[in-house]
Amino acid sequence: MTSERTVLLAVMGAAAVALLLVEIAHRVMVRLGRKSPLAADLARKLHRPLLITVTLLTVQQSVRIWAGDFPGRSGVMHVLVLFCIGAIAWLVGATLLVLEDMALARWRTDVPDNRKRRRIKTQVVMLRRVTVAGIVVLTIGIMLMTFPDVRALGASLLASAGVISVVAALAAQSTLGNMFAGLQLAFSDAIRVDDVVVVEQEWGRIEEITLTYVVVQIWDDRRLIMPTSYFTTKPFQNWTRTGSAVLGTAEIDVDWAIPVESVRGALQRVCKGSDLWDGRVCVLQVTEAIDGRVRLRALVSANDAAALWDLRCLVRERLVGWIWQHQREALPRVRAEVESVAPEPTWVGSHSGPGPSSDAARVFSGGLDGDIRGLVFGGPVPVAPERKY
Known part of the structure; x- marks a missing residue:
């Protein structure tokens, strides 16, 4: 009994020391964060995962070293190992997210001429999603491999991995196609976050790019959700690929005067x-x-698509007002010529019936060529049935 109590106190003491060390490191990072944004971000986002990871590792190693053989030891150790794997994955993911946030903070997009910054932001956001998905999948795989039965099953399925991969690829062909299209968009520079595009006759802004879909914010605040494969297989307009400055027109119809x-x-x-x-x-x-x-076509330019739209409307409005005030005689007119009604033409010919009788007015009759054409396109000649007496 005394030995068990000693082991329990040792484990709790080790956990308390780990908590104390983490808190000291956290206070130091908070103090450094007053001068360094990176240190402040690390102190804010890594405090909890670091605390849990260090505590679990300390408890797991304390039980392994000081605790003897007790009922359920293997189960307790296995659970602690699973928790440690999850905590380490959380810590690694949080660290990578801090680094990606630092890259995003360095390349801000709320500045003029931000084409390069938007491209980097798009790539970083896509890498963040891939990183998180990869960490989750890898963590689950490592956890499953700690079970002996699953490990044996994995070894037995290794031989049939080729068949399974083919079946999985066929089943998830569209999903995998969208994922590869998302990676292609991130690094091909075809579209970036905040690009102004025209898709499916809708004018909007690229709001979000994921591995499987792209969110386009339409000018009236609607959201158009498109699969990423759309932007790699179909044409679309990108107004800000090389720069945000664009040209636009305002057209007016007026009289020749x-x-x-x-x-x-x-x-x-x-x-x-x-x-x-x-x-x-x-x-x-x-x-x-x-x-x-x-x-009349007025061609004007603006720094971005939003300013261009307002400028086009302004130009159209002011020109219409100027023409109405100063050149009202040049407003669009409809001209018509009024004539007396002429008498109906009288067909002149050698026959007594209405209409022309000349062979030059016939296509399928009149003349040898017209008669032959009439027989070809006229169909079979009906034969009268024989009369029986």
């Missing part, structure tokens, strides 16, 4: 008076002159 040069001057004044214009492109062109109307 419009003074184009005056409208061009009005467009220049609108662009220069707006903070949405980036100062690059402000052009007015006549793109069409048909159906009694002239189509």
Whole structure:
């Protein structure tokens, strides 16, 4: 009894020492975190997993060293080993997440000209998801391998692994295709988080990229969920792949009497008076002159797609107002020519019936060629049935 109590006290004392050491290290990291964001992040995210991991390892080693042979020893040791494996996996995952957060903090995306930063953020986020999934799968596999029966089963199934892998690949073909497509998107730089795209005739922003799907935030705050394989197999528009500055048009139909040069001057004044214009492109062109109307196209530029949309609407509004105030005679008109009704034509021919009678007006009759064509396309000639007497 005394020996058991001594072992219990030794185990509890070792656990208490481990807790004390972890708390001291935590206080030191908190103090260092006042000057270092990395230390603050480590102290905040690693405190609990480090505390649990060190405590479990200390208890497991104390029981192994000091505890003798007691009933249920193997079961207790096995449970402690499983808990230690899970705690170590938690600690490793938390450490990797801290490092990834540090990389994301270094490459912030809320700055102008953030194309490279958005690409790095996309890759880091994808690597984070792959890392977490890999740690979970590896931890479960290691835990299962601690059971002798599962280990023997794994050895027996090793010979049929080829067949199993083929069956699994066929069963999860679409899922695996999306996963590989997600990895391809992360490193091919086709799309990045915060890219402005046009997908399925919808204009939006890439909000999230996972291994299996991509979330597109539509301009009206809807969410379009697309499989990652869509962006590797179908065409789409990426407005911010090489830069955020874009061009846009505003078109107006007016009458031929419009003074184009005056409208061009009005467009220049609108662009220069707006903070949405980036100062690059402000052009007015006549793109069409048909159906009694002239189509004016104003081509303007802005720093990003959102500013471009507002600038296009502003240009269209101001030009319509300017034309109404200063060139009202150039508004679109519909011209019509009114004539007296002519008498019906009278067919002139040698026959008495209506319509033309010339062979030149016939395709399947009249003349040898027309008669032959009529027989070919006219179908079989019905034969009258014989009369019986």
